[in-house]
Structure formats: structure tokens, C-alpha cells
Amino acid sequence: MAANHHDTGYKELFSYPEFVQQLIEGFAPPELAALMDFTTLQNHSGHYITPLFEEKFEDVVWSVEITWEGMPQRVFLYILLEFQSTVDRTMPIRLMHYVACFYSELLKQKVVTPGQGLPPILPIVLYNGSKPWTAPRDIFEMVQPEPPAFLRVYQPHLRYYLIDEGRYTDEDLGLRQTPLSGVFSVENAGQSWEALQRAVDRVVVIIRADPNKQRIDRIITRWLKRHLQWLGAELDLAQLNSLVEDKDMLAENLENLVKKERQEGRQEGRQEGRLQGRHEGIEGTLRKLIELKFGGVSDWAEERLTQASDEQLDAWVGKILTAGTLEELFSDH
Numbered sequence: 001m002a003a004n005h006h007d008t009g010y011k012e013l014f015s016y017p018e019f020v021q022q023l024i025e026g027f028a029p030p031e032l033a034a035l036m037d038f039t040t041l042q043n044h045s046g047h048y049i050t051p052l053f054e055e056k057f058e059d060v061v062w063s064v065e066i067t068w069e070g071m072p073q074r075v076f077l078y079i080l081l082e083f084q085s086t087v088d089r090t091m092p093i094r095l096m097h098y099v100a101c102f103y104s105e106l107l108k109q110k111v112v113t114p115g116q117g118l119p120p121i122l123p124i125v126l127y128n129g130s131k132p133w134t135a136p137r138d139i140f141e142m143v144q145p146e147p148p149a150f151l152r153v154y155q156p157h158l159r160y161y162l163i164d165e166g167r168y169t170d171e172d173l174g175l176r177q178t179p180l181s182g183v184f185s186v187e188n189a190g191q192s193w194e195a196l197q198r199a200v201d202r203v204v205v206i207i208r209a210d211p212n213k214q215r216i217d218r219i220i221t222r223w224l225k226r227h228l229q230w231l232g233a234e235l236d237l238a239q240l241n242s243l244v245e246d247k248d249m250l251a252e253n254l255e256n257l258v259k260k261e262r263q264e265g266r267q268e269g270r271q272e273g274r275l276q277g278r279h280e281g282i283e284g285t286l287r288k289l290i291e292l293k294f295g296g297v298s299d300w301a302e303e304r305l306t307q308a309s310d311e312q313l314d315a316w317v318g319k320i321l322t323a324g325t326l327e328e329l330f331s332d333h
Contacts, residue, residue: 009223010081010126013183014060016219017041020077022180027163040065059098075120078102082127092139095123096158123160128187133164179216182206183223191231200224200250204243217244282313289320301326
């Protein structure tokens with residue numbers, strides 16, 4: 001996958017049951033979380049998946065017990081970490097393949113038998129790309145054109161639940177005071193040091209309020225160090241061992257990056273301002289010359305002027321002394 005640091009970091013996060021619980025409780029439909037007994041969460045290795053699409057996925061598999069109509073049963077949570085830069089429209093095919101392989105392995109390991117039936121699976125796609133997710137949610141939607149009614153019953157169905165990180169605003173995430181929502185805030189900050197500084201401050205507050213503060217602090221600190229390293233932050237990450245204990249040191253370093261970001265922004269703004277000023281100066285001079293020579297600027301000529309690049313304006317200034325008409329001035333010859 002394109003963003004291996006995300007895969008590795010998130011796979012570690014979701015190796016801890018509390019983060020799986022936070023994902024379901026905070027970002028899945030509430031009726032799902034209400035059925036689950038999270039004390040029964042059990043991690044399952046996903047390394048047995050067959051090689052098809054292997055280069056594209058990192059999977060996390062957990063099982064959890066639910067009670068439905070008075071009867072307990074186990075549901076498998078198949079969490080696919082999808083951190084590619086582009087939306088993969090083959091996702092329904094990939095998930096159908098993974099689920100089929102997972103069932104095959106359960107039968108092979110005699111976890112279940114064909115006579116017992118197969119346990120339910122909830123496929124979850126966790127996506128953090130910048131573009132909105134546009135892939136079909138059910139493989140049935142990929143069957144095109146829509147088959148006649150008598151064939152529809154024979155077409156495959158497999159629907160997955162999508163959690164698209166980038167579609168949650170800061171306000172949305174603020175309503176979910178969990179370490180995982182803090183991680184999503186850091187991710188959504190992108191490469192803006194100022195936004196990232198605010199997100200890290202929020203994460204620290206959440207960690208301090210967590211009953212398992214030390215454990216969560218260790219987990220999030222490891223993840224954040226990997227994330228900052230990938231972002232290219234010029235920080236001495238070796239000295240960062242605890243977000244809570246080393247908060248002041250990290251805040252000072254992030255503040256220096258924010259100041260640098262603001263300074264570079266001001267410099268870029270001044271440069272853009274100088275370029276804009278030059279452009280407007282040439283455009284104004286050319287407009288005056290046109291008015292003097294041709295008696296005015298027609299509507300179509302005004303449109304050409306306002307849309308012109310610096311190079312075009314320079315070329316027209318050079319031609320105005322020899323051009324006999326406006327049409328000749330603005331011609332490409």
C-alpha cells in the first residue's frame with residue numbers, strides 16, 4: 001500500500017481491544033455497539049489470507065460476542081485499513097475475496113463445520129484519503145447493467161461499513177472524547193503544524209482523563225512519533241517518550257514549527273503580492289495605451305485583458321505600437 005506508515009501504526013492501534021471498542025462505539029451505527037459485549041473481544045491473526053491483492057491490504061480481525069433474541073453468538077469484525085491515495089473501486093471484490101478466504105480458513109481449522117453454519121462477519125473499511133470515498137458499498141452495485149428481475153436473486157451481495165476519517169469535522173470529533181477520535185484529529189490536520197498543534201493538545205487532554213492513562217499514553221505516543229516522522233517534522237523524537245510527561249517539550253517544538261510555517265506563509269504572501277502588483281501594473285499601462293490609440297477598450301478586449309497571463313501582457317505591450325486594430329493587437333500572429 002502507498003502509505004505504509006499508516007498501515008503499521010493503525011495495525012498496532014487496533015491490536016488493542018480498547019481502540020476496537022472506540023471505533024465501533026464512536027463511528028459505527030449505535031445499534032451495533034449496543035449488541036456487543038466488548039469484554040469478549042478476541043484478536044485473530046489475519047496472515048492466512050491468500051495472496052490475491054496481498055500488496056494492497058492490511059487486515060485486522062476481531063471477534064466479539066453479541067446477544068440477539070436472547071441467544072449469544074460470536075460476530076467477526078473484519079477491519080480493512082484502506083490508506084491508499086486514490087479510492088479503490090474494486091473494494092467490493094477485494095472484500096468478497098477476503099471474507100471467502102476467512103470462512104475457508106475457519107472451516108480448515110475446524111473452528112466451525114459446514115453443518116454448524118458460518119458465523120456473521122461485519123466488514124469495516126477504515127479510509128483516511130483526502131478524496132471522498134466513491135467506491136460501491138455492495139458488490140451487487142458493480143453488476144452492470146442491472147440484470148432482469150429473474151436474475152437478480154442469483155447475483156452476489158456483500159456490503160461493507162465505511163468509516164471515512166476525512167469526512168469528520170473537528171466539531172464531529174470533539175463530540176467523541178476518545179483517544180481514537182484524537183488520532184483522527186491529528187490525521188485530519190494534515191501537514192499544517194498549527195492545526196496539528198491544536199490536535200495534539202486535544203489528545204493530551206483526552207489521555208489525562210482516561211482511567212488507563214499510562215497505557216494509552218504509551219500507545220498514542222508511539223503512534224504519534226511514527227506519524228511526525230513521516231510528516232518530516234524537524235523534532236528530536238528520541239526525547240519524546242510520553243505525550244503527558246513531555247507535553248511542554250513537544251509544545252515548544254511544535255510552536256517553533258508553527259512560527260516557521262507562519263513566516264514562510266508571510267514570505268510567500270509577500271512574493272505573491274509583488275507578482276500580483278507587477279501584473280496589475282502592466283495591465284493598467286496596457287489599458288491606458290489602448291484607450292489612447294484606439295479610443296477605448298471594448299468588452300471582448302476587456303475580457304482578454306483580465307484573463308491574460310504576464311507573458312501575454314508583455315507581448316501585447318510590445319505589439320501595440322505596430323498594431324493597426326484591436327483585433328490585430330490581440331491576434332496570435
